[in-house]
Ligand SMILES: Nc1ncnc2c1ncn2[C@@H]1O[C@H](COP(=O)(O)OP(=O)(O)OP(=O)(O)O)[C@@H](O)[C@H]1O
């Protein structure tokens with residue numbers, strides 16, 4: 085991304101409260117409508133319009149076979165419109181409702197993410213934002229994924245979301261979140277704060293599919309705290325255009341043998357600007373991190389970051405960042421960073437950015453594939469990150485989501 | 495044109511990146527026939543096979559290549575593959591993320607879930623390699639078997655084998671020989687086609703497994719000798735390629 089476009093001149097006179105974010109274009113929030121969260125309602129998802137359903141389905145949300153989901157949450161703009169759960173030991177509700185129900189929840193509020201991180205978190209903090217509360221009670225395991233949809237329907241609106249996810253000791257949570265918009269064109273902003281708390285021996289897999297528009301600005305702010313023997317597996321996919329996306333989710337391994345793995349797949353069409361990374365702090369003995377990202381530009385600009393910090397002996401981290409430039413324009417900048425603060429940390433990274441090697445295309449052509457088929461096979465392989473530890477059903481769904489979007493690539 | 499020939503190479507000259515490598519090559523392969531090419535390192539053997547296969551870097555500056563009577567000199571790589579030409583690469587590239595299984599299935603032109611991929615892999619003793627990235631971390635011998643696995647799936651009428659037995663241990667050479675035999679089996683069990691082979695060899699071990707009656711020696715981009723491959727091999731072993739270069743028969 086070239087420097088001169090990083091801060092558009094029109095936004096210099098921004099009157100937003102809170103400090104400018106460290107990374108990404110400075111979005112002028114004053115150009116958009118802000119709302120205070122509306123009261124949660126409860127509608128039957130079946131009554132949503134076909135168009136809304138179609139959009140949500142494009143982001144991985146399922147309506148027809150709800151037996152394949154342990155729970156569902158839908159927020160439209162700034163109002164939660166549906167939460168349901170089908171399993172004992174699992175809780176899914178609007179965060180506003182959860183705050184009324186549980187006094188202790190305020191102790192989790194803004195603990196993983198600081199409210200004054202930047203003007204986007206400040207905006208979420210100032211507007212009594214709603215969002216989802218998903219919790220697994222000690223030892224409870226979701227049989228099927230819980231799905232959550234954050235849906236931006238109104239033009240020129242800022243959607244504020246604040247989510248809290250708690251996996252109590254020995255529990256297991258599988259969550260799919262789909263974020264998308266009603267229209268393919270209207271401008272809008274999505275600000276999403278997500279705080280994950282993974283207790284001792286708990287496991288959380290979190291798969292997020294973003295499907296925005298060339299006019300949407302997106303600023304997720306996510307942080308995860310992982311206790312002893314906890315596991316956090318995050319999969320992030322964005323294959324549709326976006327105006328400007330910047331996110332740098334972080335995970336802190338604070339308990340022994342805590343493990344985290346971030347996989348991200350991003351495809352930037354012309355006009356899209358994505359600045360995306362994952363950050364891990366290995367603060368306890370035996371904790372492990374793996375960050376894998378795959379970036380493809382077909383004309384957009386991508387910054388793919390990664391950061392692993394080892395602050396304790398016997399920690400291990402690996403960062404793999406690969407970028408593919410397809411077509412004649414577009415840039416990918418890979419910025420992998422490692423920091424070790426003492427002996428006994430084992431951190432490594434590999435990064436590569438380039439075009440598809442002609443030699444590889446020709447190899448497949450010699451087997452009878454056309455140039456286009458060969459290219460598609462290689463790109464599919466490139467995006468085929470081995471998502472270890474994901475339940476087969478989720479794995480299949482992620483694969484399907486990626487394959488559907490792949491069709492737009494060729 | 496001789497209708498009997500599967501492959502005809504006439505007065506072929508080839509340059510790579512502006513450098514002339516092959517000069518005035520003439521070579522004919524009949525259906526069902528297997529031929530062997532010998533020659534010192536750098537003499538142009540791989541260049542010849544890559545040119546027949548149709549890699550764009552190998553530019554034909556003179557002469558023609560005919561396959562099944564059709565002039566393929568200007569035909570793209572994938573079209574030649576689909577006409578029935580297959581290549582065992584001397585040094586195939588690694589393609590990260592693309593699984594051996596994907597390529598074998600593509601060669602078989604089958605939909606996913608077919609048993610044929612598994613069966614062929616078992617034959618090549620590569621079952622555990624199906625879900626590995628193609629050629630990634632494969633040993634020298636594993637690469638040869640994986641190449642043969644792909645060719646078996648492709649079942650080309652003309653198999654171009656670039657050093658199929660180099661770097662293969664004595665036990666595996668029998669397996670390689672067997673796979674090549676399957677590949678060149680006179681009649682393909684399904685397609686009822688006759689299969690031909692053009693094999694590059696340094697050691698001649700492959701002669702124990704295939705029935706080859708014609709051999710060539712290539713030197714400095716030219717074919718300087720044609721004859722019984724066993725005789726050629728004996729001469730090379732006894733006297734080296736120097737003898738071929740000064741051989742009065744050429
Ligand atoms: N791109 C290139 N530019 C210049 N010279 C090249 C290029 N590619 C190949 N050559 C040369 O062409 C000659 C023939 O190479 P080729 O690979 O065909 O030899 P070979 O007979 O297969 O050798 P080997 O037995 O070692 O495999 C060599 O001298 C090689 O260095």
Ligand SMILES: [Mg+2]
Nearest residue numbers: 539540541584
């Ligand atoms: Mg060679």
